[in-house]
Amino acid sequence: MSTIRGKTAIVGVGQTPYYKRGTSPDPELKLCVRAIVDACEEAGIQPSEVDGFISYASERSDAQKLMPALGTREVRFAALSWIHGGGIPGALSIAASAIVAGQASVVAVYRSMAESAGQRLRINVAQNDTAAQYLVNGLESPVQILALRAQRLIEADGVPAETLRAMAQACYYHARNNPRAYGRNTVLDDQTYANARMISEPYRLFDCSRENDGACAVIVVSAERAKHLKQKPAYILSAPMGGLEGSGAREENIHPYSTAGQAGVARRMWAESGYAPKDVDVLQVYQNMTGMGVGALIDHGFCTFENAGEVIRFENLIAPNGALPCNTSGGDLAEGFIHGMGLMAEAVRQLRGTSTNQVPDAKLSLMTGGPGDTLTSTALFGTEETL
Amino acid sequence: MQFSYEQHRIIGGIGADDEYWRALEQGEFKLPRCSGCGQWTWPAHYRCGVCGSWEFVWTPLEPVGTVYAWTRTCYAFERVKERAADVPYVTVLAEIPAAGNARVMGILQGSEENLRIGAAVRGLILPPSEKSKHYPSIQWTLEAHR
Numbered sequence: 001m002s003t004i005r006g007k008t009a010i011v012g013v014g015q016t017p018y019y020k021r022g023t024s025p026d027p028e029l030k031l032c033v034r035a036i037v038d039a040c041e042e043a044g045i046q047p048s049e050v051d052g053f054i055s056y057a058s059e060r061s062d063a064q065k066l067m068p069a070l071g072t073r074e075v076r077f078a079a080l081s082w083i084h085g086g087g088i089p090g091a092l093s094i095a096a097s098a099i100v101a102g103q104a105s106v107v108a109v110y111r112s113m114a115e116s117a118g119q120r121l122r123i124n125v126a127q128n129d130t131a132a133q134y135l136v137n138g139l140e141s142p143v144q145i146l147a148l149r150a151q152r153l154i155e156a157d158g159v160p161a162e163t164l165r166a167m168a169q170a171c172y173y174h175a176r177n178n179p180r181a182y183g184r185n186t187v188l189d190d191q192t193y194a195n196a197r198m199i200s201e202p203y204r205l206f207d208c209s210r211e212n213d214g215a216c217a218v219i220v221v222s223a224e225r226a227k228h229l230k231q232k233p234a235y236i237l238s239a240p241m242g243g244l245e246g247s248g249a250r251e252e253n254i255h256p257y258s259t260a261g262q263a264g265v266a267r268r269m270w271a272e273s274g275y276a277p278k279d280v281d282v283l284q285v286y287q288n289m290t291g292m293g294v295g296a297l298i299d300h301g302f303c304t305f306e307n308a309g310e311v312i313r314f315e316n317l318i319a320p321n322g323a324l325p326c327n328t329s330g331g332d333l334a335e336g337f338i339h340g341m342g343l344m345a346e347a348v349r350q351l352r353g354t355s356t357n358q359v360p361d362a363k364l365s366l367m368t369g370g371p372g373d374t375l376t377s378t379a380l381f382g383t384e385e386t387l
Numbered sequence: 388m389q390f391s392y393e394q395h396r397i398i399g400g401i402g403a404d405d406e407y408w409r410a411l412e413q414g415e416f417k418l419p420r421c422s423g424c425g426q427w428t429w430p431a432h433y434r435c436g437v438c439g440s441w442e443f444v445w446t447p448l449e450p451v452g453t454v455y456a457w458t459r460t461c462y463a464f465e466r467v468k469e470r471a472a473d474v475p476y477v478t479v480l481a482e483i484p485a486a487g488n489a490r491v492m493g494i495l496q497g498s499e500e501n502l503r504i505g506a507a508v509r510g511l512i513l514p515p516s517e518k519s520k521h522y523p524s525i526q527w528t529l530e531a532h533r
């Protein structure tokens with residue numbers, strides 16, 4: 001069977017600081033150029049060599065705008081992974097497929113956003129594709145829509161609400177060691193969590209991801225080339241995108257309802273990589289909202305509705321000693337949010353051994369894409385010995 | 388008839404649900420059912436994914452169901468700022484057993500006491516208003532409080 005398993009790797013990461021939304025000193029196109037150039041320099045590749053450009057969602061810094069500043073010799077491949085945050089690992093899948101098929105050799109996968117250059121991030125992210133049924137009935141934001149699903153997760157599926165708090169507390173705990181993290185000064189004890197203002201029940205303020213200005217890029221090349229560059233490669237073992245029958249654009253008529261919609265991509269990811277949940281050393285779980293992080297862990301087989309309360313406990317979720325270290329940079333909640341790209345950077349750092357909350361000797365690093373999206377994706381990265 | 392929602396059309400979603408809004412604006416609750424295989428298709432679409440038929444029968448229904456999920460909105464979000472004065476308000480996703488358990492959204496009106504998943508609700512059809520973005524809407528009430 002044809003596969004992308006281990007045939008490509010991330011060899012460079014570039015990331016601007018996270019700016020408070022609307023306060024970036026630079027427009028998003030400049031942030032984007034900066035992130036791609038930094039990723040190239042880290043890898044030891046000339047920015048002009050980048051011949052493939054892949055992003056996702058509503059990205060506006062496209063190849064034609066980037067190439068004059070990068071000195072691009074030739075754009076050979078450019079694509080957008082559909083949907084919203086659900087498309088991130090899917091963008092890697094496109095990059096890897098293009099390289100394996102000989103259509104590109106050095107691919108930048110990136111996302112840039114600056115609110116000053118556009119609308120409020122969450123409106124930009126929604127891409128004006130919210131159906132009338134939501135807006136007529138007072139629902140517009142992902143937090144509200146995902147709150148419906150979290151209510152069902154807790155009330156009907158019996159997953160303890162404390163699992164949501166544990167997911168948030170692990171993020172804020174990790175953020176305290178991360179100088180880049182926006183939430184590094186917040187001590188999220190039980191009281192602080194419970195006293196935070198309610199946004200859309202059951203979600204309180206600390207259940208929600210941040211919105212930041214910034215850009216992040218990674219450089220993907222073939223496994224052969226990766227061996228001769230400056231950084232320890234993070235091999236892409238699998239990065240499937242999609243959705244099972246019952247998912248898609250269904251205005252809350254999806255089946256199953258309360259988890260992340262990732263059961264199908266997770267199954268394909270385990271099959272292609274040859275690994276299982278028990279093998280994973282560290283996880284970066286996209287959390288627009290905490291309940292969706294819980295749903296992602298269930299969909300990936302790390303726990304079930306029945307034992308989620310035992311598995312998703314704070315002690316278990318933190319590096320270096322937890323069995324399931326989760327969101328070791330602080331994640332979307334406590335590090336910052338460039339539409340989830342920060343998770344990819346952290347997944348790579350864990351394999352290089354350079355995280356500020358390093359899991360000792362991490363070899364298999366998982367990153368999940370936007371959960372609860374109409375289509376979604378997931379990715380598993382490994383060191384050379386996992387190939 | 389000139390329909391209010393057509394003058395204030397919201398872009399987004401599948402876009403095959405005009406008949407739903409027209410019926411609501413005329414005081415009727417209708418959902419589409421495939422004329423080939425009988426499958427309820429909600430949200431409405433152009434082709435039945437089960438049997439391949441392109442024909443649907445918009446079927447009048449009594450607006451009764453049960454709470455499938457709910458949320459209480461406690462913040463005045465930008466794109467639904469027409470409801471800012473009503474914050475906090477509850478939106479219910481109601482499951483309609485007579486329509487193959489299709490789920491239909493609506494604001495909860497009246498007492499919130501005993502609001503829980505599985506509770507029986509009945510719908511009241513409201514004419515277009517600024518709050519509902521000049522669309523007609525269905526408001527759910529808990530049966531226990533009627």
Ligand SMILES: [Zn+2]
Pocket residue numbers: 421422423424425426435436437438439440
């Ligand atoms: Zn049919």
